[in-house]
Amino acid sequence: MxxxxxxxxxxxxxxxxxxxxxxxxxxxxxxxxxxxxxxxxxxxxxxxxxxxxxxxxxxxxxxxxxxxxxxxxxxxxxxxxxxxxxxxxxxxxxxxxxxxxxxxxxxxxxxxxxxxxxxxxxxxxxxxxxxxxxxxxTAPITPVTAGPVTLPISVEILSNNLPADDSGLYVFSQQKSAFDQCGEVRWMYRGEGWQFYEMLPNGNWLGSINNHQISYHFGDFSEFTMLGETVRSYPVGNYLHHEIQKLPWGNYLVATNSSLIDFAENGTPEEDMLVEIQAAPGAINSGAIIKSWDFNAILDPGRAPIPSNERPDDWLHLNSAVYDASDNSIIITAQRQSLMAKIDYATGDLIWILGAHEGWGPAFQDKLLTPVDALGNELEISDQYFWPYGPHAALTLGDGAVALFDNGAWRGLYEDRAPLAENEEQDFSRGIEYLVNEELMTVQIVWQFDWDKRVFTSITGDIDYLVNGNYLLGFVGTSPGPDNPRVMEVDPATNDILFNAVSNRGELEYRVEKINLYTGY
Structure with missing residues (x-):
């Protein structure tokens, strides 16, 4: 040559x-x-x-x-x-x-x-x-402990099969730092605030701020831009927890408490209410509650909860909510009742309950979804892992499809199977997609990923359906060992793991997102 x-x-x-x-x-x-x-x-x-x-x-x-x-x-x-x-x-x-x-x-x-x-x-x-x-x-990231997080974050890429042109970034909600598929930090927020809840279609973040904090409950939340500017802030009288979503018409759907939170175990229910807060563009510290949904009146506070935290006042532990524009409804998950439920936005009426049937009184029997297989045959589920336990992260996908993160804590308790201790290796967490037929009041499992039951997070977790058709899973709790917080991107057609990383091993996290930095532009 x-x-x-x-x-x-x-x-x-x-x-x-x-x-x-x-x-x-x-x-x-x-x-x-x-x-x-x-x-x-x-x-x-x-x-x-x-x-x-x-x-x-x-x-x-x-x-x-x-x-x-x-x-x-x-x-x-x-x-x-x-x-x-x-x-x-x-x-x-x-x-x-x-x-x-x-x-x-x-x-x-x-x-x-x-x-x-x-x-x-x-x-x-x-x-x-x-x-x-x-x-x-740019300057180095100054080491600091910010709330529950150590900065700069330490990212471990355990496997990576993403295409080379995938420029999406992964963000754990409390770390508020975004890293690419090489594990390099490419964005971070260092302003006031405990954690992010979601990225909005306009590219801004919704997050709690540290004013009036009681444990993981907060008196205010804000909307932030990717440049770090606070667009507006809103107070929440009975404090917010777990969820903030922006509704299609601009108002905010917020998880709160029916009474002022005190963690005193004095018989006052907590983590049991959703409110709609009116948006006030351009105004700081404004916004009125214009609608509310009290789950003490929608569900049954007398039904026995899973004993995940031994706090009787926290009978529901409402931890996610998502609005479904297709039929003007709201879908929630509740950890201590081990359920996903759907209510009518306008009336607050209960539409269905996806969860174990045990413990529900006569008034709820016609709201319980019947488990079926792909052919519509009713399932005997006493020896199957059908229902979610301690779930998080409600997701609506359209045409009756819903998904959630199934933590698996106390799995099988309601079906009278021997309850598993939260730290036993038989417990496992998974992402799972169900298909609900509201006309027949049935539900079937159409997809799940449990990584061969290798990972368990008793509290917190996340699932998202990405624009590329993959599922994003956040095994973000730290129980029973320091193998999390972990993010996985999975191809649902094959369950192949396309990306697997741990960030700040051993620290507790809440949610994880995969973002396009320029969303909304």
């Missing part, structure tokens, strides 16, 4: 292109073969504000004016890593939909303690293109 030496003009061109590639200050005029020179926008360090709200140190704001209307794409190049499946690192790029000549844009996905390469591409309405390359220097 002949190898041609590079010399003369070709050598000069190779040296020029290498110079363009390695330059880490403002870059302009480095065009590819046949493309001619790419003009510069004239950007420099004055166009970048790193961490503009002093709460998101791996984010920046880009501001500039262009000579004509057009669109902008920003790209943060990956950080090379020999230990990652993607040696070049994970590139994060986004083309903004906005057409303008004056831009104020977020730049997300920076690495800490690194000279990050930002490429800004502009395409004008005339077809003209311009490009600049900038370097953004």
């Amino acid at each position: 002949d190898v041609k030496a590079i010399e003369g003009p070709e050598l000069m061109r190779a040296m020029y292109l290498a110079f363009c590639l390695l330059l880490v200050t403002t870059l302009a005029g480095c065009g590819g073969s046949g493309s001619g020179s790419v003009e510069s926008l004239g950007l420099n360090a004055t166009n970048i504000t790193l961490d503009p709200f002093s709460t998101a140190p791996l984010s920046a704001r880009l501001e500039f004016s262009a000579p004509e209307l057009g669109t902008v794409t920003v790209t943060i190049l990956g950080k090379p890593s020999s230990s990652c499946n993607v040696p070049a690192g994970i590139e994060i790029s986004h083309q903004f939909a906005e057409v303008s000549s004056d831009f104020v844009l977020p730049v997300l996905g920076l690495y800490p303690d690194y000279a990050n390469t930002l490429i800004v591409d502009f395409k004008g309405a005339s077809g003209a293109t311009k490009q600049d390359q900038l370097t953004i220097l």
